[in-house]
Amino acid sequence: MSKAGEALAADRIAAAGYRALEPFPGKVNQRWLMECTECGEQQRLRPDTKLKPCQHKKREQQHQEAVASEQRLYDALVAVRTRALSTKNLRALEPHPGIEGTLWWVECKHCGRKWHMKEDHLRACPHKGSGDAGAPLPPAKPVPKKRTRKPKDGDPSFERFWEPLPVWWTVRGLPEGSNRYETAIMRGWWDKATAREREDRLAEQRDHIVATVAKARGVVVDPAKVTYTMGEEPR
Numbered sequence: 001m002s003k004a005g006e007a008l009a010a011d012r013i014a015a016a017g018y019r020a021l022e023p024f025p026g027k028v029n030q031r032w033l034m035e036c037t038e039c040g041e042q043q044r045l046r047p048d049t050k051l052k053p054c055q056h057k058k059r060e061q062q063h064q065e066a067v068a069s070e071q072r073l074y075d076a077l078v079a080v081r082t083r084a085l086s087t088k089n090l091r092a093l094e095p096h097p098g099i100e101g102t103l104w105w106v107e108c109k110h111c112g113r114k115w116h117m118k119e120d121h122l123r124a125c126p127h128k129g130s131g132d133a134g135a136p137l138p139p140a141k142p143v144p145k146k147r148t149r150k151p152k153d154g155d156p157s158f159e160r161f162w163e164p165l166p167v168w169w170t171v172r173g174l175p176e177g178s179n180r181y182e183t184a185i186m187r188g189w190w191d192k193a194t195a196r197e198r199e200d201r202l203a204e205q206r207d208h209i210v211a212t213v214a215k216a217r218g219v220v221v222d223p224a225k226v227t228y229t230m231g232e233e234p235r
């Protein structure tokens with residue numbers, strides 16, 4: 001193989017997004033150790049006309065594994081908290097807040113008082129006092145045990161009230177793939193909240209993201225670097 005052939009092979013791998021990790025093997029049909037410049041995966045590929053760009057499969061797989069493992073941890077946490085609620089004779093007034101240590105609106109099943117309790121510090125109701133102010137309004141009707149799925153029986157405003165509105169937090173400065181956190185806000189509360197109340201709720205959640213990152217990962221993050229979007233998960 002001539003020098004021109006080697007230059008052609010080098011151009012070809014560069015165009016496909018790779019970087020060579022060893023000297024050119026001499027022929028385009030011989031495998032050449034290279035790494036993807038984007039995801040770093042190392043492969044032995046032939047620098048011939050069939051060379052394809054990396055699919056970043058390893059990175060994608062690692063990302064999916066990380067997401068799945070976080071989801072399993074979160075599901076386990078919610079199961080533990082749900083058991084704790086029932087042992088304290090409480091019920092949730094909104095979906096689990098999504099972050100450990102955050103406040104959760106719960107209600108005493110016995111006397112109906114509403115409390116804004118830290119989700120990791122649930123206490124039984126003393127059945128005295130007026131509860132905490134600002135609880136989300138319960139829906140007009142009690143929740144029927146089994147809801148029929150027929151549209152004519154559904155109550156769209158009721159469904160919407162309890163629907164969690166996802167908030168996607170991105171922490172700039174953390175590695176991509178592990179810089180995303182999700183929280184949720186009850187849509188019924190959000191719809192009724194003032195702009196100020198919404199801002200305060202988001203600020204509270206942002207502070208908890210910063211605290212969570214500091215505690216779990218030992219990284220101090222400037223809150224200004226924690227941005228959010230609501231609704232659809234951003235790509």
Ligand SMILES: [Zn+2]
Binds near residue numbers: 038056
């Ligand atoms: Zn790649």
Ligand SMILES: [Zn+2]
Binds near residue numbers: 108110112126
């Ligand atoms: Zn009570």
